[in-house]
Amino acid sequence: MAAIGIDLGGTKVQGVLLDGSEVRRDAKLPTPHGGVAAVVDAIADCVKALGGVPKGGGIGIGVPGAVEADTGEVRRAPNLVGFEERVPLARLVAKATGAGQVRLDNDVNLATLAEHRLGAARHEDEVLGVFVGTGVGGGFVLGGNMRRGVTGAAGELGHMVIEIEGGRRCGCGLAGHVEAYAGRASIEREARRRHAEGEPTLLVELAGDGHMKSSVVARALAAGDAMTIELLDEAVRALGAGIASAVTLLDLSLVVVGGGLPEKLGPLFVGRIEEAVRSRLFLASSPVRVVPAELGDLGGAIGAAQLVT
Amino acid sequence: MAAIGIDLGGTKVQGVLLDGSEVRRDAKLPTPHGGVAAVVDAIADCVKALGGVPKGGGIGIGVPGAVEADTGEVRRAPNLVGFEERVPLARLVAKATGAGQVRLDNDVNLATLAEHRLGAARHEDEVLGVFVGTGVGGGFVLGGNMRRGVTGAAGELGHMVIEIEGGRRCGCGLAGHVEAYAGRASIEREARRRHAEGEPTLLVELAGDGHMKSSVVARALAAGDAMTIELLDEAVRALGAGIASAVTLLDLSLVVVGGGLPEKLGPLFVGRIEEAVRSRLFLASSPVRVVPAELGDLGGAIGAAQLVT
Numbered sequence: 001m002a003a004i005g006i007d008l009g010g011t012k013v014q015g016v017l018l019d020g021s022e023v024r025r026d027a028k029l030p031t032p033h034g035g036v037a038a039v040v041d042a043i044a045d046c047v048k049a050l051g052g053v054p055k056g057g058g059i060g061i062g063v064p065g066a067v068e069a070d071t072g073e074v075r076r077a078p079n080l081v082g083f084e085e086r087v088p089l090a091r092l093v094a095k096a097t098g099a100g101q102v103r104l105d106n107d108v109n110l111a112t113l114a115e116h117r118l119g120a121a122r123h124e125d126e127v128l129g130v131f132v133g134t135g136v137g138g139g140f141v142l143g144g145n146m147r148r149g150v151t152g153a154a155g156e157l158g159h160m161v162i163e164i165e166g167g168r169r170c171g172c173g174l175a176g177h178v179e180a181y182a183g184r185a186s187i188e189r190e191a192r193r194r195h196a197e198g199e200p201t202l203l204v205e206l207a208g209d210g211h212m213k214s215s216v217v218a219r220a221l222a223a224g225d226a227m228t229i230e231l232l233d234e235a236v237r238a239l240g241a242g243i244a245s246a247v248t249l250l251d252l253s254l255v256v257v258g259g260g261l262p263e264k265l266g267p268l269f270v271g272r273i274e275e276a277v278r279s280r281l282f283l284a285s286s287p288v289r290v291v292p293a294e295l296g297d298l299g300g301a302i303g304a305a306q307l308v309t
Numbered sequence: 310m311a312a313i314g315i316d317l318g319g320t321k322v323q324g325v326l327l328d329g330s331e332v333r334r335d336a337k338l339p340t341p342h343g344g345v346a347a348v349v350d351a352i353a354d355c356v357k358a359l360g361g362v363p364k365g366g367g368i369g370i371g372v373p374g375a376v377e378a379d380t381g382e383v384r385r386a387p388n389l390v391g392f393e394e395r396v397p398l399a400r401l402v403a404k405a406t407g408a409g410q411v412r413l414d415n416d417v418n419l420a421t422l423a424e425h426r427l428g429a430a431r432h433e434d435e436v437l438g439v440f441v442g443t444g445v446g447g448g449f450v451l452g453g454n455m456r457r458g459v460t461g462a463a464g465e466l467g468h469m470v471i472e473i474e475g476g477r478r479c480g481c482g483l484a485g486h487v488e489a490y491a492g493r494a495s496i497e498r499e500a501r502r503r504h505a506e507g508e509p510t511l512l513v514e515l516a517g518d519g520h521m522k523s524s525v526v527a528r529a530l531a532a533g534d535a536m537t538i539e540l541l542d543e544a545v546r547a548l549g550a551g552i553a554s555a556v557t558l559l560d561l562s563l564v565v566v567g568g569g570l571p572e573k574l575g576p577l578f579v580g581r582i583e584e585a586v587r588s589r590l591f592l593a594s595s596p597v598r599v600v601p602a603e604l605g606d607l608g609g610a611i612g613a614a615q616l617v618t
Contacts, residue, residue: 126459138558142451149560150435150596159591160554162473164546172591237473245469246558249447251458282468282481287459 002054004099005305006043006061007107007298010079010134013039015046016298017054018305021118025050026298035082036092044096058101059093060307062110062300066153072104075152079134103307108155109146110303111258111293112139117306119294120256128252129293130157130243131259132235133214135171135183142250158183162241181238184261187231188212194227201227214260221265235261236269240276243290248282258293267292311363313408314614315352315370316416316607319388319443322348324355325607326363327614330427334359335607344391345401353405367410368402369616371419371609375462381413384461388443412616417464418455419612420567420602421448426615428603429565437561438602439466439552440568441544442523444480445488451559467492471550490547493570496540497521503536510536523569530574544570545578549585552599557591567602576601 002024007014009031017025027049032038043061047053065077072090077083090102105113112129121127121141129139136158140147147154158179159172167176171185180186191203191212202225206216220228243255255277257270274290281288295302311333316323318340326334336358341347352370356362374386381399386392399411414422421438430436430450438448445467449456456463467488468481476485480494489495500512500521511534515525529537552564564586566579583599590597604611 140559142456143454145452147451147559150562151560151592151594153592153595154558154560156557156560156591159557161550161589162470164471164550174589174591177591241470241473245554248465248468249463249555249558250449250456251460251463251465253459280470280483282465282483282486283460283462285460286462 001057001309003057003305003309004047004050004053004059005301005303005307006046006059007110007300007304008039008043008061008063008080009107009300010064013042013046014297014301015050016301016305017050018302018309023298023302026301031080033081036087039080039082040089040092040096043093047097047099053097053099058103058308059097059099060110060304061089061093061102061104062107062304063089063104064107066151067104067106068152069103069105069148072102074104101308105304105307106139106152106155107300108137109139109148110307111295111299112141112155112256112303113146113306114295114299114303115256115258115293116141118302119299120291121254124254126253128157128243128246128250128255130239130255130257131293132182132184132239132257132261133259134185136179136239137259138246157242157246160242160245162238162245178238178242182235184212184214184217187217187235190231191227199227201225203228214264217261218264232265232269236272236276239273241280243273244277244280247277247286247288251283251286253287253289255288255290256293257290258296258299262292263296310366310618312366312614312618313356313359313362313368314610314612314616315355315368316419316609316613317348317352317370317372317389318416318609319373322351322355323606323610324359325610325614326359327611327618332607332611335610340389342390345396348389348391349398349401349405352402356406356408362406362408367412367617368406368408369419369613370398370402370411370413371416371613372398372413373416375460376413376415377461378412378414378457381411383413410617414613414616415448415461415464416609417446418448418457419616420604420608421450421464421565421612422455422615423604423608423612424565424567424602425450427611428608429600430563433563435562437466437552437555437559437564439548439564439566440602441491441493441548441566441570442568443494444492445548446568447555466551466555469551469554471547471554487547487551491544493521493523493526496526496544499540500536508536510534512537523573526570527573541574541578545581545585548582550589552582553586553589556586556595556597560592560595562596562598564597564599565602566599567605567608571601572605
């Protein structure tokens with residue numbers, strides 16, 4: 001049965017019309033920053049661009065934050081204006097679109113679910129999905145089921161401690177976390193700080209005053225920029241330590257790495273992460289593999305559609 | 310139905326006769342270091358001391374190493390002489406005792422299972438058990454089920470990375486792991502190293518040439534020994550970081566801390582670990598609690614008995 005999946009991101013609303021395992025259509029809009037009503041309108045516009053709610057089908061939505069899957073409420077999504085507090089998003093979208101069924105989940109959980117059902121983990125019963133974009137998110141399928149945890153916040157691999165003292169400050173306010181070294185935002189923060197202290201880097205030259213996108217990091221790396229090489233070495237090392245700790249703790253067989261940064265940097269980057277993981281594994285004989293995600297940009301939206309199919 | 314549980318440790322064979330939730334008898338023997346046959350004999354002696362295999366009942370055995378629960382084989386238990394390679398322990402014990410059913414599992418998994426069924430986690434669906442003895446082991450019950458992992462080695466919290474560079478050497482050969490700071494053996498290693506360099510400490514004075522037992526650490530702490538205070542501060546910090554990472558990754562509600570060191574140091578030590586965990590949690594509102602184990606020394610054997618009840 002066909003269904004619509006929406007990946008509601010901080011910068012874009014990405015939608016797909018999924019029919020079985022086929023993406024029939026996709027559509028993308030910028031995320032409005034005018035509050036909840038504007039976001040609901042943008043989702044409704046995206047649904048229209050996909051041909052409307054399919055007969056008998058529903059809408060699944062991935063949200064970059066904490067959600068309550070049962071009630072269809074967003075608890076908190078700090079990167080979306082208007083979502084600093086609880087929002088009954090499923091109800092609002094149902095009303096705006098006429099859809100009979102609207103379900104929510106965390107965006108990274110859904111990207112992991114999509115890789116599990118249709119992507120790099122489709123032959124596996126278990127997978128840890130690690131997504132490196134602005135920050136570092138993670139999601140688990142364990143024994144065939146999504147792991148949500150006691151408050152629905154499971155998978156925060158980006159906030160595992162890998163440096164117990166004097167570690168780099170993380171976006172969350174604490175220090176020494178994986179994300180403090182491996183997220184695009186922390187790479188940008190560090191590059192701008194060092195640049196402001198007089199150290200030259202292509203990262204700042206290419207980005208100017210705009211966002212330092214993943215594509216900028218890829219171009220600076222391709223040009224051999226010294227600071228980029230160094231910061232990416234640190235990112236690989238941090239991801240290696242965090243993923244190795246997760247594998248050691250849970251004895252996992254497969255890790256899928258996706259998100260903007262690995263996509264722009266390509267499979268070699270994921271290969272380097274796998275090496276870094278392997279060098280830190282307690283169980284040297286672990287069969288774990290670390291592989292690139294297969295569904296790319298559309299993964300989150302595909303996973304969202306699978307919530308209602 | 311009554312059953313026998315054996316906790317086969319590196320220094321002692323601890324047995325219980327469990328009837329429902331009641332320990333009817335318990336018995337303890339030193340672990341022989343003469344190879345597999347001697348260990349099997351010691352287990353059989355322990356079973357005799359408990360009154361023999363109960364009619365219709367079986368024997369469960371906890372092993373300090375990697376086991377194959379299905380086949381009843383020990384894959385590797387480096388702290389037991391003769392168990393460096395695969396041993397069909399269940400079959401050997403069945404033959405030696407005449408028991409109809411003999412099952413194995415990892416000792417830390419079983420101690421966690423016992424806390425889940427009868428101890429500090431008996432009202433919970435999920436628990437992370439952390440046991441601090443010679444090393445640091447861990448076990449999970451997730452969604453009511455023991456988490457074993459793809460090779461049966463899940464729960465190695467002691468080998469999570471908490472110091473990404475220049476961390477203290479761990480017993481496993483890698484560096485910067487939780488166990489490198491928090492296990493009794495690593496505390497002993499560090500104390501003897503510093504003592505050899507001329508730094509006085511009650512730890513070495515009290516232990517002499519013998520094992521630096523957990524009770525020695527407790528006595529040195531009670532006497533206000535400066536190095537003991539420092540090393541235990543580091544242990545608390547390391548356990549806090551590792552457990553916080555596990556809680557953040559899995560969104561857990563309960564952590565039970567047991568083992569020789571927490572038992573000798575008492576609930577204040579576990580309280581300090583809880584504080585250290587809380588200070589490092591990404592989700593400040595997490596409902597997680599960190600509490601002392603309730604079943605003490607007999608926990609592993611009780612969990613083992615539950616394998617066959």
